[in-house]
Amino acid sequence: MSNQVMELLESNNLVKVCAPMVRYSKLPFRTLVRKYNCDICFTPMIIADSFVMSQSARNNEFCTNAGDRPLIVQFAANNPEDFSCAAEMVAPYSNGVDLNCGCPQRWAMKEGYGAHLLKKPELIRDLVLQVRNKIPHPFTVSVKIRILEDIRQSVELCQQLESAGVSFITIHGRTPAQRHQPINIVALQTIRASVQLPLIANGDVKTLQDAEELQKKTKCEGVMAARGILTNPALFAGFCVTPLDCVAQWVVMGQKLETNFQIFHHHLSFMLEKIMRKRERVLFNSLKNITDTKNFLEEYFNLDFSQTVCSLTAVEECNYENVTNDFRRKNVEIMDSFEDFLENSCLYVD
Ligand SMILES: Cc1cc2nc3c(=O)[nH]c(=O)nc-3n(C[C@H](O)[C@H](O)[C@H](O)COP(=O)(O)O)c2cc1C
Numbered sequence: 001m002s003n004q005v006m007e008l009l010e011s012n013n014l015v016k017v018c019a020p021m022v023r024y025s026k027l028p029f030r031t032l033v034r035k036y037n038c039d040i041c042f043t044p045m046i047i048a049d050s051f052v053m054s055q056s057a058r059n060n061e062f063c064t065n066a067g068d069r070p071l072i073v074q075f076a077a078n079n080p081e082d083f084s085c086a087a088e089m090v091a092p093y094s095n096g097v098d099l100n101c102g103c104p105q106r107w108a109m110k111e112g113y114g115a116h117l118l119k120k121p122e123l124i125r126d127l128v129l130q131v132r133n134k135i136p137h138p139f140t141v142s143v144k145i146r147i148l149e150d151i152r153q154s155v156e157l158c159q160q161l162e163s164a165g166v167s168f169i170t171i172h173g174r175t176p177a178q179r180h181q182p183i184n185i186v187a188l189q190t191i192r193a194s195v196q197l198p199l200i201a202n203g204d205v206k207t208l209q210d211a212e213e214l215q216k217k218t219k220c221e222g223v224m225a226a227r228g229i230l231t232n233p234a235l236f237a238g239f240c241v242t243p244l245d246c247v248a249q250w251v252v253m254g255q256k257l258e259t260n261f262q263i264f265h266h267h268l269s270f271m272l273e274k275i276m277r278k279r280e281r282v283l284f285n286s287l288k289n290i291t292d293t294k295n296f297l298e299e300y301f302n303l304d305f306s307q308t309v310c311s312l313t314a315v316e317e318c319n320y321e322n323v324t325n326d327f328r329r330k331n332v333e334i335m336d337s338f339e340d341f342l343e344n345s346c347l348y349v350d
Pocket of ligand 1: 043102204225
């Protein structure tokens with residue numbers, strides 16, 4: 001059995017990756033960037049705990065279709081059970097799962113998610129191993145990290161992850177405390193020289209040329225773009241600004257996939273950032289629905305939506321029943337043994 005992700009990462013070609021982005025790297029956007037030479041897409045970070053427990057969280061947070069591959073589903077998790085159960089649930093509908101070890105937001109750190117895990121290599125190892133033991137190859141288990149102040153700690157972490165059987169690592173070349181500073185290329189080079197598994201370098205890729213230069217400097221197998229690909233979903237196809245055909249496709253696709261209007265509008269706002277003048281932007285920001293948005297784009301950008309061809313594969317129906325039942329059964333077992341313990345213990349007071 002083959003896995004497109006590992007085949008790509010072992011191919012010696014530059015692998016172009018769309019980053020996990022909360023709110024934005026959802027099915028419609030992934031469909032768009034795949035049309036413009038993006039090789040692998042990540043979902044936004046999904047909280048594993050809620051995903052496992054709640055059907056409505058699953059419906060809200062994850063949807064895919066047969067064309068949406070290779071796909072990596074990223075989770076925020078702080079214990080092996082949640083991560084491995086969430087991984088089992090999405091395994092039939094994706095190529096791999098990724099553990100977020102880079103989110104620096106205060107709420108995430110407080111819950112033990114994201115960059116909080118960078119200082120807990122043993123726990124990351126347990127999380128990864130539990131998935132690896134439950135779901136066989138070629139399904140991938142990867143980790144996305146930020147670098148640490150002391151680069152030796154990042155090297156050690158990556159070596160530990162490699163020996164735990166991680167399929168690949170994505171490295172955002174900033175520390176959790178850094179926001180807009182340039183990425184640390186030397187750190188990426190040092191990590192590259194210290195491990196054998198495939199690496200994806202991330203940070204400040206705004207054009208195809210940036211992507212090629214980052215790969216050349218770091219020798220990483222892949223490069224990942226977040227803000228750059230939001231402003232220009234066609235960047236991996238070599239466009240320097242968003243081509244109008246890409247804008248038209250987004251509109252037609254957003255309509256077909258019934259994207260939430262606010263998110264749909266945010267995306268357009270990013271894509272048109274470099275081509276919209278101030279007066280147009282004021283008007284654009286006041287738009288309230290898709291019809292008005294289409295009229296605006298027809299008038300100001302001469303877009304002709306009747307000429308836009310956009311075929312879409314139907315959204316896949318995801319069935320999580322078997323796994324949820326297993327998980328419930330496990331919880332019931334835990335509760336049963338806890339009850340037994342209480343009954344047999346001197347702590348138990350009737
Ligand atoms: C809007 C937005 C949402 C993001 N959401 C996530 C996320 O869900 N998971 C994650 O690991 N990183 C997330 N990130 C961080 C990016 O994946 C990436 O690591 C970071 O932006 C640096 O890449 P860039 O310089 O290409 O933007 C997000 C970034 C942005 C701008």
